[in-house]
Amino acid sequence: MLTDPVLTDPVPTDLDFHVFDTTLRDGAQREGVSYSVADKLAVARLLDEVGVGFIEGGWPGALPKDTEFFARARTELQLRHAQLVAFGATRKAGVRVEDDPQVQALLDSGAPVVCIVAKSDVRHVREALRTTLEENLAMVADTVSHLVAAGRRVFVDCEHFFDGYAVDPGYGVRVLATAFASGAEVGVMCDTNGGMLPMGVARVVADVRGQVVGRLGIHCQDDTGCAVANSLAAVEAGVTHVQGTANGYGERAGNADTFALIGNLVTKMGLPVVPAECLPELTRVSAAIAELANIAPDDHQPFVGASAFAHKAGLHASAIKVDPQLYNHLDPAVVGNDMRILVTEMAGRASVELKGRELGVDLTGQGDAIGRVVDQVKVLEADGWSFEAADASFELLLRAQLPGAPEPLFELESYRTSVEHWGNGVVVSEATVKVHVHTATGERERVISTAEGNGPVNALDNALRQALVGRFPALAGVSLADYKVRILGWNGGTSATTRVLIDSTDGAGEWTTVGVHDNIVEASWHALVDALTYAVRHRAG
Numbered sequence: 001m002l003t004d005p006v007l008t009d010p011v012p013t014d015l016d017f018h019v020f021d022t023t024l025r026d027g028a029q030r031e032g033v034s035y036s037v038a039d040k041l042a043v044a045r046l047l048d049e050v051g052v053g054f055i056e057g058g059w060p061g062a063l064p065k066d067t068e069f070f071a072r073a074r075t076e077l078q079l080r081h082a083q084l085v086a087f088g089a090t091r092k093a094g095v096r097v098e099d100d101p102q103v104q105a106l107l108d109s110g111a112p113v114v115c116i117v118a119k120s121d122v123r124h125v126r127e128a129l130r131t132t133l134e135e136n137l138a139m140v141a142d143t144v145s146h147l148v149a150a151g152r153r154v155f156v157d158c159e160h161f162f163d164g165y166a167v168d169p170g171y172g173v174r175v176l177a178t179a180f181a182s183g184a185e186v187g188v189m190c191d192t193n194g195g196m197l198p199m200g201v202a203r204v205v206a207d208v209r210g211q212v213v214g215r216l217g218i219h220c221q222d223d224t225g226c227a228v229a230n231s232l233a234a235v236e237a238g239v240t241h242v243q244g245t246a247n248g249y250g251e252r253a254g255n256a257d258t259f260a261l262i263g264n265l266v267t268k269m270g271l272p273v274v275p276a277e278c279l280p281e282l283t284r285v286s287a288a289i290a291e292l293a294n295i296a297p298d299d300h301q302p303f304v305g306a307s308a309f310a311h312k313a314g315l316h317a318s319a320i321k322v323d324p325q326l327y328n329h330l331d332p333a334v335v336g337n338d339m340r341i342l343v344t345e346m347a348g349r350a351s352v353e354l355k356g357r358e359l360g361v362d363l364t365g366q367g368d369a370i371g372r373v374v375d376q377v378k379v380l381e382a383d384g385w386s387f388e389a390a391d392a393s394f395e396l397l398l399r400a401q402l403p404g405a406p407e408p409l410f411e412l413e414s415y416r417t418s419v420e421h422w423g424n425g426v427v428v429s430e431a432t433v434k435v436h437v438h439t440a441t442g443e444r445e446r447v448i449s450t451a452e453g454n455g456p457v458n459a460l461d462n463a464l465r466q467a468l469v470g471r472f473p474a475l476a477g478v479s480l481a482d483y484k485v486r487i488l489g490w491n492g493g494t495s496a497t498t499r500v501l502i503d504s505t506d507g508a509g510e511w512t513t514v515g516v517h518d519n520i521v522e523a524s525w526h527a528l529v530d531a532l533t534y535a536v537r538h539r540a541g
């Protein structure tokens with residue numbers, strides 16, 4: 001019997017339904033992903049926070065890292081909701097289950113649940129396993145009974161179930177029936193090659209339900225882009241165990257996305273498959289796992305992406321102003337996400353009003369100013385400017401149209417930058433700025449400042465901040481965090497319109513500004529001036 005359980009009893013939902021996450025097993029089969037054991041432990045903790053019932057941690061015995069993961073999980077993982085699952089295969093053909101080291105490693109892992117993969121397509125049994133259909137059934141029966149006798153809960157992943165069903169439906173059903181008769185708790189129908197569509201999945205699941213007694217599950221790969229839809233169709237047809245991976249990471253095109261599955265099952269199908277308090281964790285956990293996997297988050301991912309509730313079109317904004325539900329399929333807060341309004345060339349007056357609200361700018365009675373901002377943004381965007389990612393530049397532009405708008409921080413007399421390549425291979429930039437700064441007593445003071453930098457923009461930034469810091473001390477704590485350049489189109493020769501985005505930080509927060517010009521240094525200058533102006537007006541004290 002199991003003597004050293006890894007986990008405490010899970011906190012049940014009020015529904016008999018399994019959400020089974022395989023980020024750490026199938027998700028790790030995605031090209032480019034390689035978790036350390038510490039990463040795997042961190043991912044497991046995060047998955048537990050979204051309330052999944054089962055976390056498949058890997059294949060102990062096959063991968064040393066996974067063996068270590070299960071060993072460390074015994075002392076380092078305290079999960080509140082999930083049970084840990086060890087993945088493995090049925091015993092080898094012609095080998096006694098007691099003598100199969102791969103099966104023994106599953107027991108040694110200490111995981112309270114074991115999920116074994118079994119062949120359920122006659123072609124795979126004959127061609128890949130090179131054994132008989134009867135021996136494959138014996139492999140399933142022996143492995144399941146052995147693990148159950150040792151006190152494990154056993155789930156069986158029936159590989160290539162749907163493809164096999166098209167060739168010999170009776171055999172896949174026999175594999176499921178054998179698994180259940182041997183003590184398996186779940187028989188999972190796998191769309192291993194990911195070639196199914198929802199209609200086909202629903203048909204097969206409904207057909208199989210009438211032929212076996214036991215909990216059926218679904219595992220879908222995303223090769224047709226239908227993994228989530230296929231899984232939901234299977235639920236509709238009667239399965240009560242769904243497998244997915246965080247952000248849909250997985251072999252080839254990936255798996256069903258656990259977060260989209262949970263979002264849809266709870267909010268669209270009315271199935272409380274995770275504890276209610278876990279649902280708002282989806283967005284945070286999705287981003288944190290992307291970080292650990294070292295994959296840039298997909299902003300457009302349903303439910304949890306940064307753009308999942310971002311509205312660009314003016315007509316959308318005008319309806320959202322009346323009622324956000326008119327253009328949102330869900331209140332974003334339900335899954336821990338936020339609605340955002342984007343002000344671009346596609347904006348109308350309502351977009352600017354809502355953006356103003358988001359930025360904390362009071363636009364009551366400012367109809368004319370709002371109209372001027374809409375027009376100005378359209379003209380600037382036609383010239384290559386983009387305020388979508390540059391909220392700080394937009395806020396300065398907006399406030400400049402309001403009564404009592406503040407004076408610029410300084411007037412520019414001139415700036416100059418140079419790049420020197422010294423004989424020893426060192427490249428140094430220098431910049432000089434000449435500005436007129438308004439002093440506290442209202443005088444105009446001419447300041448000339450020269451500074452070096454590792455590039456012309458860095459030198460300009462240093463020289464300008466040096467010129468202004470005496471008057472605006474908060475600038476001492478401001479620095480460039482990121483610098484992005486986009487060439488918007490060649491005008492011939494080396495001339496092109498260049499858009500520069502600058503992220504600045506004062507240690508407590510970040511803000512983004514934009515500049516556009518044919519000359520990259522001048523484009524950068526615009527973005528720099530906005531960055532420092534924003535720091536003085538909206539970050540200082």
Ligand SMILES: CC(=O)SCCNC(=O)CCNC(=O)[C@H](O)C(C)(C)COP(=O)(O)OP(=O)(O)OC[C@H]1O[C@@H](n2cnc3c(N)ncnc32)[C@H](O)[C@@H]1OP(=O)(O)O
Binds near residue numbers: 090118119
């Ligand atoms: C659909 C899925 O995603 S299932 C998950 C697949 N995951 C992985 O393969 C990742 C981890 N895999 C590994 O580390 C290795 O492949 C190992 C350790 C499992 C096996 O490595 P090796 O012993 O070198 O074998 P190899 O990978 O070449 O072949 C797999 C063996 O398992 C057998 N096998 C395949 N599926 C099953 C099964 N369901 N039940 C029993 N045996 C199986 C094959 O017949 C083959 O046996 P053979 O060596 O006697 O010909």
Ligand SMILES: CC(=O)C(=O)O
Binds near residue numbers: 117157192
């Ligand atoms: C088990 C599994 O990962 C599959 O069949 O795709």
